[in-house]
Amino acid sequence: MKRIAVIGAQWGDEGKGKIVNYFARNYRWVIRFSGGANAGHTIYIKGKKYVNHLLPSIDPYSDSRGFLSSGMVIDLEEMAKEIEKMEVDFPGIGERFYVDPEAVMTLPWHKEQDMLLEGMREKPIGTTGKGIGPAYTDKVSREGLKIYMLQDESTLLERLKELYALKRALFGDKFSMDYKEIFEYLIKLRDRLLRLGVNIAGSIELMEDFRESTLLFEGAQGVMLDLDFGTYPFVTSSTCTAHGVISSGFSTAELDGVFGVIKAYTTRVGSGVFPTEEHAHIADIIRERGSEFGATTGRPRRVGWLDLPAIRYAKVRSAFTHLIITKGDVLSGLDEIKVCVAYEIDGKEKRTPFTSQELFKAKPIYRTMKGWNSVKDKNFDDYIKFIEDEVELPVSYVSYGPGTDEINKK
Structure with a gap:
C-alpha cells in the first residue's frame, strides 16, 4: 500500500507509535497530521525506550523522514529535546524532520492558561496541561503564532506584544513570562532547531x-477523543480521525488503507464517560501488567473491557479498512474475558451509537469468553475471530509486546 493511515480506535494509548515505527521502514515519509505534545508515542529501538510527543515515529535505520503538518500545534522546546535525545544514538537524524511553516506554535503562556482554566472548571476535563487547547483556541480565534513568523523578528515581536496585551486583559497578571521573554525564548529555540538540521x-x-x-x-490520541466526534467535551482539541490527513494536502479517498489500532481491552486517561470501565481488582491487575500509565503525564489509566460498540462507531467515523490489535498478552492467564457487544440506551439495545452523546447513557451488554494462557492459544485466536465478525473488519496484525518487532501479520 502506497499511502496508509494508522489511527487510534479507542481513547488513545493503543500502541500506535510502535505500529507506525514497525511500518515506517517501508515508507519514505511518516506524517503527523494533528495534535501536539499531549501525545505520547512510545517506541523501543534495539531495547532502548523513546517517547515521542511530537516527532513522527520514523525508523532511524531506514531512510524514512518525518513531517509535522499544519494541523499540529508545535512546542518547539519539546521538539528540540526529542531530537537531541535521538541525536545521541543517531547523529544527524534532525535533518530528517520537516516542519510545515503554517503550523501554529504552542507557547509558555498556553500551558499556564491551560492550568488556569482547568482550575476554574467545576468539572475538570483532565487536560495534560501541555497548552494544547489554548493553542488551538488561539489558532481558531486568529491569535496564534505560526512557524513562519520566526523568520521576521520585528513582526514577531510586535505580534507577541499585541497578544500579550490581550491575554493580560483576560487573565490579569497570571503569566510568568512577558512578551519580550517569550520572543527571546522563541528565537533561541528557532536557532537551536536549525542547528539540529x-x-x-x-x-x-x-x-x-x-x-x-x-x-x-x-x-x-484516538477517535473517541476527536474534537468533532469524540465524547465531547472530554476530548482533545484536534482531529483524531483519518480525515485529518487533509492538512497535508491529501484526503481519505487517496488512502490505500486506514488501520485502526485497538487494545485487547480498553483504557482512558482523564475525565469523561467510559462505559466498560472496571472498578474491581481486575482493573489493577491489568493496569500493572500492561504498564498503563500515561506516557505524557504518568497518570494511571482507567481500565475496562473491550468495547465493540465504540469500535464500530470509530470504524465509521474514521473509515477503517483494517484493525490491528495490541496487548493481547496482557490478558494472558485470566480465566475469563468480558467483551461489550452492545449498549443498552434508554431501555433499548444498540450495537453502534449514532452520536457520541449516546455513550453517556450507555450501559454495556457483555459476553464472557474463555481466557488464554498465551497469544498462541486457540482461545486467543477465537477472541480475534470474534472481534473480526462483530466489527466486520479483518485484524491484519497482532502485537504481543512493547518491542517494535514483537508483532505478527495475520
Whole structure:
C-alpha cells in the first residue's frame, strides 16, 4: 500500500507509535497530521525506550523522514529535546524532520492558561496541561503564532506584544513570562532547531515528493477523543480521525488503507464517560501488567473491557479498512474475558451509537469468553475471530509486546 493511515480506535494509548515505527521502514515519509505534545508515542529501538510527543515515529535505520503538518500545534522546546535525545544514538537524524511553516506554535503562556482554566472548571476535563487547547483556541480565534513568523523578528515581536496585551486583559497578571521573554525564548529555540538540521518546508513545497513517495500518516490520541466526534467535551482539541490527513494536502479517498489500532481491552486517561470501565481488582491487575500509565503525564489509566460498540462507531467515523490489535498478552492467564457487544440506551439495545452523546447513557451488554494462557492459544485466536465478525473488519496484525518487532501479520 502506497499511502496508509494508522489511527487510534479507542481513547488513545493503543500502541500506535510502535505500529507506525514497525511500518515506517517501508515508507519514505511518516506524517503527523494533528495534535501536539499531549501525545505520547512510545517506541523501543534495539531495547532502548523513546517517547515521542511530537516527532513522527520514523525508523532511524531506514531512510524514512518525518513531517509535522499544519494541523499540529508545535512546542518547539519539546521538539528540540526529542531530537537531541535521538541525536545521541543517531547523529544527524534532525535533518530528517520537516516542519510545515503554517503550523501554529504552542507557547509558555498556553500551558499556564491551560492550568488556569482547568482550575476554574467545576468539572475538570483532565487536560495534560501541555497548552494544547489554548493553542488551538488561539489558532481558531486568529491569535496564534505560526512557524513562519520566526523568520521576521520585528513582526514577531510586535505580534507577541499585541497578544500579550490581550491575554493580560483576560487573565490579569497570571503569566510568568512577558512578551519580550517569550520572543527571546522563541528565537533561541528557532536557532537551536536549525542547528539540529530541522527543515522548515510546507506541504506544497514537498508535494511533488509526497506524490511520488510512500506515505504513512500517524494519528494522535484516538477517535473517541476527536474534537468533532469524540465524547465531547472530554476530548482533545484536534482531529483524531483519518480525515485529518487533509492538512497535508491529501484526503481519505487517496488512502490505500486506514488501520485502526485497538487494545485487547480498553483504557482512558482523564475525565469523561467510559462505559466498560472496571472498578474491581481486575482493573489493577491489568493496569500493572500492561504498564498503563500515561506516557505524557504518568497518570494511571482507567481500565475496562473491550468495547465493540465504540469500535464500530470509530470504524465509521474514521473509515477503517483494517484493525490491528495490541496487548493481547496482557490478558494472558485470566480465566475469563468480558467483551461489550452492545449498549443498552434508554431501555433499548444498540450495537453502534449514532452520536457520541449516546455513550453517556450507555450501559454495556457483555459476553464472557474463555481466557488464554498465551497469544498462541486457540482461545486467543477465537477472541480475534470474534472481534473480526462483530466489527466486520479483518485484524491484519497482532502485537504481543512493547518491542517494535514483537508483532505478527495475520
